[in-house]
Amino acid sequence: MSTKVAPDPSRRSETARRAILAAAIDLVGEVGYTKLSIEGIAHAAGVGKQTIYRWWSSKGSLLFDAFLTLAGEGEAAALPDTGDLAADLKLVLRATVDELDDPRYDQAMRAMHVEIVNDPILAADYVLRLDRPMRELKKERLRAAQRAGQLAEDVELEVAIDMLFGPILNRWLQRTGPLTHEYVDQVVDTALRGLQPRP
Amino acid sequence: MSTKVAPDPSRRSETARRAILAAAIDLVGEVGYTKLSIEGIAHAAGVGKQTIYRWWSSKGSLLFDAFLTLAGEGEAAALPDTGDLAADLKLVLRATVDELDDPRYDQAMRAMHVEIVNDPILAADYVLRLDRPMRELKKERLRAAQRAGQLAEDVELEVAIDMLFGPILNRWLQRTGPLTHEYVDQVVDTALRGLQPRP
Incomplete structure (x- = not known):
């Protein structure tokens, strides 16, 4: 019998979500808010744009979540x-x-x-x-x-x-x-x- | 002899400038900053877009001047x-x-x-x-x-x-x-x- 465990979809989702939030914070620090784009975040996080749009309606709401996660962890x-x-x-x-x-x-x-x-x-x-x-x-x-x-x-x-x-x-x-x-x-x-x- | 006085160009400039600043304040109050446009301000002030671009490089710098004029007068x-x-x-x-x-x-x-x-x-x-x-x-x-x-x-x-x-x-x-x-x-x-x- 194989010991390989099937990937847990909710865990994969959470991993993607965290990668997107981290990419958003990194990227806004590099290029500023005006030049921040969903495309850029998707590229940096290694996900498709559709994945981002499934969870967030705009770069504003995405960045807001990213910031709340960052601030929540630290403070x-x-x-x-x-x-x-x-x-x-x-x-x-x-x-x-x-x-x-x-x-x-x-x-x-x-x-x-x-x-x-x-x-x-x-x-x-x-x-x-x-x-x-x-x-x-x-x-x-x-x-x-x-x-x-x-x-x-x-x-x-x-x-x-x-x-x-x-x-x-x-x-x-x-x-x-x-x-x-x-x-x-x-x-x-x-x-x-x-x-x-x-x- | 005619009593008509030739228009004073610096005075006309100042009148146009004030109209543009007032239009910017009125318009941002109506439509918000995101939807504020140089076209809209020019239309509301009754001037051409070129007149605005002669004095201001962006809607940000125009609105900033408008606000400083407003705040300066009042406070x-x-x-x-x-x-x-x-x-x-x-x-x-x-x-x-x-x-x-x-x-x-x-x-x-x-x-x-x-x-x-x-x-x-x-x-x-x-x-x-x-x-x-x-x-x-x-x-x-x-x-x-x-x-x-x-x-x-x-x-x-x-x-x-x-x-x-x-x-x-x-x-x-x-x-x-x-x-x-x-x-x-x-x-x-x-x-x-x-x-x-x-x-």
Whole structure:
């Protein structure tokens, strides 16, 4: 009797899907979003165009899935909790800055943000699949800080997250200034301490 | 003798330029950025396509100029100074939210942000022509607040501006939550007071 196992079609599908998503990320980093084409992705992934069109309706939705897979693998972990909120936030945000400075991620993430800005349906998907789960992890860290007396009890956590994580994203997207570790530290310290004079 | 005055060519040029910029803003609001065309803008402005191509190399650069003209006319004024920093910031940011909720501005501003995210040269132009001058006006208001003892002396003003104005822009661009006056007030109060527990 032969020991050869028949190929599992669902496994082959998953392999093709992953090859397509990886090819999309690689290619957008090389040629940019405008020049990205389904043909190019199919060629790089070693599949036919029809395979791609079976799963995705446009390069926008494909790239969006590719990005969510990439971001989900890298970031969907709980935030560090060493007991020092400021230090933990700086660690996470410095890592974000390093990632945004990496050309491999830069083009793919810009492309995703363009899709989000332009398309309310993709934006809703982004909120549901990436923004909300990430926010929950951030909130858990902030709740621990509240229990430890490092964050005011009555702070609106949604606003706290926007204030800590938003400035980095903004500066990167709009290129209004250099994205440095120094800037990260200033944002964290200023957000925690506030703009008002201390008594 | 005739009292008719010969048309002033530079004045005619300026009239055509303004008509083109206004048509670009109107049209992007109607059809969106993807379907916006130079032909459509020329038709709406009552000029030939060649007139547009004489001044702008692409619909991106034209729309960018149109947006800067629109934004410059509306916003390049000093921030109010009633002596109450929190109240003045809330007034300005509530007006921003109302503007972003206006469909006439929404599409045009989204289109400009997409251009900025994608194009480093346009982004540099945006920083120079809009972001920097607006930041200077914001800094003037914050410096007055420092003199009035309402803002800490050692606050980094660039970071303060990112923290006050960034969250509104982010929430609008990424559609992560409703853009309300309540949210504006929470952002201003949280930024001023900080996230740490008060003594």
